[in-house]
Amino acid sequence: xxxxxxxxxxxxxxxxxxxxxxxxxxxxxxxxxxxxxxxxxxxxxxxxxxxxxxxxxxxxxxxxxxxxxxxxxxxxxxxxxxxxxxxxxxxxxxxxxxxxxxxxxxxxxxxxxxxxxxxxxxxxxxxxxxxxxxxxxxxxxxxxxxxxxxxxxxxxxxxxxxxxxxxxxxxxxxxxxxxxxxxxxxxxxxxxxxxxxxxxxxxxxxxxxxxxxxxxxxxxxxxxxxxxxxxxxxxxxxxx
Amino acid sequence: xxxxxxxxxxxxxxxxxxxxxxxxxxxxxxxxxxxxxxxxxxxxxxxxxxxxxxxxxxxxxxxxxxxxxxxxxxxxxxxxxxxxxxxxxxxxxxxxxxxxxxxxxxxxxxxxxxxxxxxxxxxxxxxxxxxxxxxxxxxxxxxxxxxxxxxxxxxxxxxxxxxxxxxxxxxxxxxxxxxxxxxxxxxxxxxxxxxxxxxxxxxxxxxxxxxxxxxxxxxxxxxxxxxxxxxxxxxxxxxxxxxxxxxxxxxxxxxxxxxxxxxxxxxxx
Numbered sequence: 339x340x341x342x343x344x345x346x347x348x349x350x351x352x353x354x355x356x357x358x359x360x361x362x363x364x365x366x367x368x369x370x371x372x373x374x375x376x377x378x379x380x381x382x383x384x385x386x387x388x389x390x391x392x393x394x395x396x397x398x399x400x401x402x403x404x405x406x407x408x409x410x411x412x413x414x415x416x417x418x419x420x421x422x423x424x425x426x427x428x429x430x431x432x433x434x435x436x437x438x439x440x441x442x443x444x445x446x447x448x449x450x451x452x453x454x455x456x457x458x459x460x461x462x463x464x465x466x467x468x469x470x471x472x473x474x475x476x477x478x479x480x481x482x483x484x485x486x487x488x489x490x491x492x493x494x495x496x497x498x499x500x501x502x503x504x505x506x507x508x509x510x511x512x513x514x515x516x517x518x519x520x521x522x523x524x525x526x527x528x529x530x531x532x533x534x535x536x537x538x539x540x541x542x543x544x545x546x547x548x549x550x551x552x553x554x555x556x557x558x559x560x561x562x563x564x565x566x567x568x569x570x571x572x573x574x575x576x577x578x
Numbered sequence: 579x580x581x582x583x584x585x586x587x588x589x590x591x592x593x594x595x596x597x598x599x600x601x602x603x604x605x606x607x608x609x610x611x612x613x614x615x616x617x618x619x620x621x622x623x624x625x626x627x628x629x630x631x632x633x634x635x636x637x638x639x640x641x642x643x644x645x646x647x648x649x650x651x652x653x654x655x656x657x658x659x660x661x662x663x664x665x666x667x668x669x670x671x672x673x674x675x676x677x678x679x680x681x682x683x684x685x686x687x688x689x690x691x692x693x694x695x696x697x698x699x700x701x702x703x704x705x706x707x708x709x710x711x712x713x714x715x716x717x718x719x720x721x722x723x724x725x726x727x728x729x730x731x732x733x734x735x736x737x738x739x740x741x742x743x744x745x746x747x748x749x750x751x752x753x754x755x756x757x758x759x760x761x762x763x764x765x766x767x768x769x770x771x772x773x774x775x776x777x778x779x780x781x782x783x784x785x786x787x788x789x790x791x792x793x794x795x796x797x798x799x800x801x802x803x804x805x806x807x808x809x810x811x812x813x814x815x816x817x818x819x820x821x822x823x824x825x826x827x828x829x830x831x832x833x834x835x836x837x838x839x840x841x842x843x844x845x846x847x
Contacts, residue, residue, distance in 0.1 A: 472687070472689070474685055474687045474688075474689035475689050475691055475692075477642055477685070477689065478683075478685065478689035478690075478691070478748075478751075479691075479703075480642065480678065481640055481642065481678055481681075481682075481683035481685075481752075482678065482679060482682075482702075482703035482707060482751070482752070482755055483675045483676065483677075483678040483679025483680075483703065483707045483755070484675070484703060484706055484707055485671075485675055488706055488707075492702065492706060493691055496693045497691065497692065497693055499693075500693075571693070573693070573735065
């Protein structure tokens with residue numbers, strides 16, 4: 339294939355020999371991994387924040403270990419650990435108990451790593467936001483006979499949102515960019531797709547810039563969404 | 579501890595009964611053997627200087643604070659406790675929720691939920707706890723907001739309201755559960771002086787309806803007006819109690835005389 343004489347539009351065309359389709363497929367995979375990891379991370383964060391604030395001493399110590407370790411170790415190391423080391427250990431264990439081997443694919447490993455990392459940061463973001471809620475609002479719920487679980491879901495979570503959303507929107511942007519690290523384990527997300535296109539066509543500047551523009555679009559759209567969410571969550575607060 | 583002769587035995591008809599209640603935070607003994615009982619329709623007013631333990635006592639009555647020792651009987655049910663020290667707590671969570679749902683509480687800081695409209699604040703517990711339908715809860719909420727003069731503000735968010743409006747909304751929220759007794763924790767202390775009157779008027783109307791109420795307040799004229807019984811707390815003990823005429827008119831305890839001499843006349847009326 340002679341890419342040298344093709345125009346930019348031809349190179350970026352969705353159908354081969356253009357590489358646009360490959361880029362968009364990569365983007366879609368990136369968004370899936372980021373979205374899945376982010377949502378799981380939010381669940382971990384909620385549980386983590388609740389545990390840190392009202393769990394027993396053992397729970398609190400375990401959570402402190404989790405957030406400290408995860409936030410200290412580079413995500414790239416975590417990805418390599420989860421993709422190579424954890425399956426190896428798991429399979430040795432499985433063979434020992436006479437079970438077959440399992441394989442953790444790059445997609446699952448990616449979601450797991452992003453969820454673990456996001457969970458650690460989200461735990462801290464939500465813990466701070468929950469602590470900023472006046473005790474009286476929680477006490478009011480208890481005084482009306484609401485259970486701890488119902489109070490958390492109906493009062494604590496929505497009351498914490500205005501304080502947590504700026505931090506959580508940051509985390510989402512980080513999640514979308516962390517997916518690029520999955521390129522090291524051969525997962526064809528947007529960054530690897532762009533590198534493949536660049537390598538094949540020798541048009542490095544074009545495809546890396548195209549990937550950059552796609553990341554930028556994702557973050558611009560995300561900002562709009564989070565702004566709308568923040569506006570909704572702070573109804574009745576500062577801007578009525 | 580003095581005059582507790584009327585409250586030493588549990589009465590079957592009492593809504594709230596407390597016997598020999600102690601509360602300590604570490605070495606700080608806030609309540610030192612309180613006996614208290616409120617029968618159906620009684621309005622009991624707790625007075626005392628700040629730090630006397632009156633708010634702590636009130637918060638022990640619906641277990642927002644766990645007493646260190648002593649017995650507590652709410653709506654005819656004895657509260658069992660378990661655990662020691664910091665883990666001392668009511669043993670039966672379900673019972674606790676059931677009883678709290680029947681005891682309304684109004685706080686000094688209003689504590690309306692800022693992410694909900696006034697109407698949604700009032701509807702929340704009936705829907706979540708009493709399993710009322712939305713329609714039913716909304717009708718009830720509107721009637722109650724009408725009653726406290728806030729019907730026109732039902733769609734407003736709490737932070738856009740004045741303190742007096744928020745507190746009236748908080749009273750409506752407590753009333754929405756159809757409580758058998760109401761606990762008021764310094765309901766006007768956080769209000770600007772000109773807003774105190776509107777809240778006291780609402781509380782006074784509730785007293786006239788024959789509701790069982792326990793009120794912690796600094797408004798002495800209001801206390802004298804609504805109380806069936808006034809209890810003066812000093813350093814964690816009941817120093818004097820009786821009908822308002824007696825407590826305010828002919829106080830016997832020296833501490834009470836000093837206290838009454840130190841408080842300025844009520845500005846609420």
